[in-house]
Amino acid sequence: MTPSTPRPADPAPVLAIEDLRIRFVTRDGAVRAVNGLSLSVGRGETLGIVGESGSGKSQTFLAAMGLLARNARVEGSIRFEGREMIGAGPRALNAVRGKRMTMIFQDPMTSLTPHMRIGRQLTEVLEHHEGLSREAARARAVEMLELARIPDARARLASYPHEFSGGMRQRVMIALALLTNPALVIADEPTTALDVTVQAQILALLARMTASGETSVILISHDLGVIAGLCDRVVVMYAGEVMEEGPAEALFANPQHPYTRGLLRSVPRLDRAGGDLVPIAGQPPDLEALPPGCPFAPRCPHVFDRCHTEHPALRPAAAVPSWRKACHLDGFETPPQREGA
Template identity: 55%
Template sequence: MTGADPILSVKNLSIRFRTGDGMVYAVNDVSFDMHAGQRLAIVGESGSGKSQIALSILGLLARNAEVEGAALWKGRDLLAMPAAEINKIRAREIAMIFQDPMSALNPYMTIERQLSEVVELHEGMSRSQGRARALEVMDAVKIPDARARLRAYPHEFSGGMRQRIVIAMALMCRPALILADEPTTALDVTVQAQIMELLAEVQQAMGTAIVLITHDLGVVAGFCEDTLVLYGGRVMETAPTRALFRAPGHPYTRGLLRAVPNINDPSATLAAIPGSPPNQTHPPRACPFAPRCEDAVTACFETLPMLEPHAGTASRRACLRPVEALT
């Protein structure tokens, strides 16, 4: 994308979970780079491994996880870092926004305490410095009458306002990267649009890089310049978002796009992709999407396609079939 070094470089990340029923291969050989100020979407159905990618970067995986690969942050591997080190990077340099604002906020603490605690803890700020910073970010996320509302508790806000507070919390230390995991999924559609607009604005004003994790390609269109499509924990396609929408190179991406509601014709029926998500208890040896793919041929059930540049474009795709042959 740009000539500068990436701030985050995820290399051959694989995450599997030990369970009573054997290994679950949740994330398989995923690589991507993030540059300063970049907006990248990670898109895929529920269970495709999106959240585990984000959690691994912040050292928050469940205890039954085994990780391979690297996540280089300014050259240091986050996956190999001791907890004490990664705790310093979390919130301060890389912040996360979760889907459910209620679980991210403490119901018994005022907004002011929750916000300013972040900078008191991580940056050694005093209470009054913390309050000033809290006010600044509450203004940045457009919470009306911020000064009066600092003393309020989370339940006194609407769902949309609570998600603004969660975003404010992520911004407290001015992180270089925000991992936003389905930040609008719990909200109704009009509020979703407002929150996405707000994220875009804040992102531009502060130059923060954002990884936007979503199952909804519709959310990605106006927001992320680049998109990575995951299926069964593997990267199916990566592309500049415009190119992905204009000329999707992978049958799975094509299926996802057919499932995005058309704003110009809301009555048009959405084509859901038939079949169910892959069973992840076996290491992938062939294309995970083959059983649901209209374009699959015998080889697709036998060979694992590599992610390769797709002739003459900035896109890469993992598909054995020529683009011209896709339905």
């Protein structure tokens, strides 16, 4: 979680998604939520995912966990630690999910069982799946709650989820997500429901608890400041595709895709207090009727003919090889003079 130290390209990523396509079959037609998305996460890397509501962020990683709704149809490949997750049976998924790959949701109550003491919830996975004795499992649970800064951790094993505040529940969630030393933690808007000071504490906790570099983190957030501060790399999504990806800090300082530029101007940022917020004109695309060219073309201030007819592939965006954009437009490589400032 140190954005200033760029990592060399990892030859064996923890998670490798290739040409992922997810559509949902509905009575009105097919909702094309993810459209040919490819990305990978290196070992120990923290990858940020940003994009407007409905851009396919959650569904992409629910697919990796094997947790898509029943009306989903998936194509492409999601390899986790070398194993294909698409089409994997329940046994294979259960061997990975909640152990090697875990997820933290916005609402901790989606992962915590309301009527079960949290001690039981924490020790169950260790006893049944890791083969620890009851005593060893309890000791490990207390250790994790202490690392998550839950006061009086041993006594709190007897508490039920509703006996914790929202922020404390999210700490319990993080302890639960990291209990089995996973290779990958997917945090989907983990702090959106919390107030700002608690948000910062929780994210600092997640960063600290994954700092050893054994655990890769995918952080999905609407808060670009959070992503810039915590992530090594960022992927910008729109209409279920990657619009731009690259080193987080550099990309936010000098975005190369018109969509990223629009997104940055449309959300508040701590480093730009007082700046005017400019929403992106137009509406997100209709996922049941995507245009043949660039999905952002109808809203893009730089649009030209080719954008309407030819779908742009990811290509190098700046001097850094890992920095790419899906855009026909050349230029933007020098820092923008006015707009992004």
